[in-house]
Amino acid sequence: xxxxxxxxxxxxxxxxxxxxxxxxxxxxxxxxxxxxxxxxxxxxxxxxxxxxxxxxxxxxxxxxxxxxxxxxxxxxxxxxxxxxxxxxxxxxxxxxxxxxxxxxx
Numbered sequence: 001x002x003x004x005x006x007x008x009x010x011x012x013x014x015x016x017x018x019x020x021x022x023x024x025x026x027x028x029x030x031x032x033x034x035x036x037x038x039x040x041x042x043x044x045x046x047x048x049x050x051x052x053x054x055x056x057x058x059x060x061x062x063x064x065x066x067x068x069x070x071x072x073x074x075x076x077x078x079x080x081x082x083x084x085x086x087x088x089x090x091x092x093x094x095x096x097x098x099x100x101x102x103x104x105x
Contacts (some may be wrong), residue, residue, distance in 0.1 A: 001020045006050060017093070035056055070093065071104070
C-alpha cells in the first residue's frame, strides 16, 4: 500500500511503515493544502492517509475521494506511542479500503 503520512503525525512514523511506500505531506510539498485539497491530491498517488486528526471524517465527505483513512489515537505525537501500536497500525493498513476510516489505538 502507498501511505501518505499527514503533517500532524510525527514524520518518523515513516520508519514503521517502510514496507508500505510511505511519504509525508511535507515531502510531497502539500503542507499548505486544506484537508479537501490534500485528499484530492493524495487519492491520485496514495491508497491511505495516516493521520491523528479525528475530526477529518466529520469535516470531509470521504465518499468523494478514492483513499482510505487511518486515524491513530495516541496520547502524545511521539514515535514511541506509534511503535507501541505498530502491529495494530500495520493490520489497519492491510485491511483499509477506499472511502473507509479505521481508528487505531
